[in-house]
Amino acid sequence: MAYVAEQSNDMDVVATPEVKLTTLRSNVAELTQVRFEDAEQGDVADVVATASAPRLTETCAQVCDPSRFVANAGLAPGQAVTIVLVIEVLADGSTGSTDVFKSSGNSAADAAAVQYARSLHWVPGTRDRQALSMRIRFPVTLANAKS
Numbered sequence: 001m002a003y004v005a006e007q008s009n010d011m012d013v014v015a016t017p018e019v020k021l022t023t024l025r026s027n028v029a030e031l032t033q034v035r036f037e038d039a040e041q042g043d044v045a046d047v048v049a050t051a052s053a054p055r056l057t058e059t060c061a062q063v064c065d066p067s068r069f070v071a072n073a074g075l076a077p078g079q080a081v082t083i084v085l086v087i088e089v090l091a092d093g094s095t096g097s098t099d100v101f102k103s104s105g106n107s108a109a110d111a112a113a114v115q116y117a118r119s120l121h122w123v124p125g126t127r128d129r130q131a132l133s134m135r136i137r138f139p140v141t142l143a144n145a146k147s
Contacts, residue, residue, distance in 0.1 A: 054089035054125040054134055066142055069116040073142045074108035080143035081106055083113040087138050089122045091131040101137055113140040 056064070075081065081104035088096030098117045100110050117138065125134035 051128070052126045054122045054136055057093070057121045057123055060121040064116075064120050066113075066116045066140055067145075069112040070142050070144050072108065072115065073112040073144070074106065075142060075144035077144055080141060081109045082139055082141045083110050085113060085117050085138045085140060086135055087117050087120075088133060088135050089124055090133045091124050093122045093124050093131075095120050095122070096133065104142075109142055112142060116140055116142075 073081070083100060083104045084102035086099045086101045088098070090096045095118050098114050100114065103110050104113075117140065124131040125136075126132065
């Protein structure tokens with residue numbers, strides 16, 4: 001069944017309330033910290049949503065460099081390997097158990113990747129805004145750039 005409505009110039013008209021917005025003036029360069037807080041949850045700056053996967057802290061993502069572990073990997077000049085690890089990220093953001101999921105075929109490189117993973121610091125994963133221990137797959141690429 002279909003209905004055809006005639007277009008009419010006598011349509012209902014409702015006045016829209018006037019809204020005035022003010023511009024917040026701030027110098028973003030002067031901001032040193034922004035905190036997001038919830039009255040019930042406290043500081044929720046690291047909580048992305050009601051559920052989130054673990055991720056490296058901003059500081060760790062900038063500072064934790066796998067290249068310092070390359071010397072222990074026994075790689076030939078110009079050689080690179082990727083090891084996939086299963087890492088348990090604990091509720092406090094520390095690294096728990098670390099296992100090799102996919103080996104590089106080089107036991108020294110695998111051990112260096114595990115050492116690297118144990119040095120990492122995390123924002124823990126959450127469920128219902130509560131930090132929980134979670135296991136993730138994490139690829140590590142070690143490369144000996146020396147030629």
